[in-house]
Amino acid sequence: MLRSIFIFNEGGVSLYDKAYVGTHPDPTLVSGFLTAISGFSLEVIGKRITYVKIDTIHIHIFHMSPIQVMAITDKDKDISRNLLREIALLFIGRFSDKILKAGHSSETFQSFNDILEEIFGATQTKMKELPIIESLDGISILSLPRDLQNVAKYISLKGHVTPRGVGAHLNISIETAREKLEQLAKMKKVYTRNEGAETIYTI
Incomplete structure (x- = not known):
């Protein structure tokens, strides 16, 4: 069962939170915890936890980027x-111009309640999710054609990239x-989303 949802900007500022049970x-406190374990993970293994x-x-x-979504549940x-990706995309889509301007005291993001209600419903029934992509880990990267491996390694490291950044x-x-x-x-290794005239590729 879903217990709580939190959304923070990349600086750790709480933008939105919602309790479902418990x-x-x-x-x-959650922000401090997230900042600490994320920093530790990046330092030790070079990837976000x-x-x-x-x-x-x-x-x-x-x-x-530019947010982090955290969900607390009873089961893995x-x-x-x-679904977390879908929540992130919807939040960024609605509040992209406000994310870096408002803190925890702001009421700006409370309208996101309506979107989560659509996603989970009163009984937390999930809507249709985004198409499933395959994990872009070390083994799957090595199975790719050689000319795609360096691109895959870079997007795996960054999490999201643009053609300009990769180039x-x-x-x-x-x-x-x-x-x-x-x-x-096309190989279902990455997702795409549009931000203005720019296409973002993300895992």
Whole structure:
């Protein structure tokens, strides 16, 4: 069962939180916890942590710049990475111009209650989720065609990229980078989303 949802900006400022059942932790304490374990994970393994189990509580974390979504559940399968991704996309889509401007005291984001109600409903019934993509880990990267491996490694490290960013990092043209990213999307290795005229590729 889903217990709580939290959304923070990348600086750890609480933007939105909602309790579904049980004790609802203080967002400030949750933010400190998230900042600490994320920093530790980046320092030790070079990647953002996505899941923590504490006794019988399961904590799911999803990062999509410029926010982080955290869900606390009773079981590890009570919420999926795809659903967290959907929540992040919807939040960014609605509040992209406000995310970096408002803090925990703001009422700006409370209208997101309506969106979560649509996603979970009164009984927490899930809506249709985003298409499932395959995990982009070390083994799956090595199974890719050689010309896609460096692109896959970079997006695995960054979490989300643009053709311009990939081109600059790999010293290839933006068009070549876009073609390779589109190949990964067709292979169901990455998601795509549009932000204005820019296409973002994310895992």
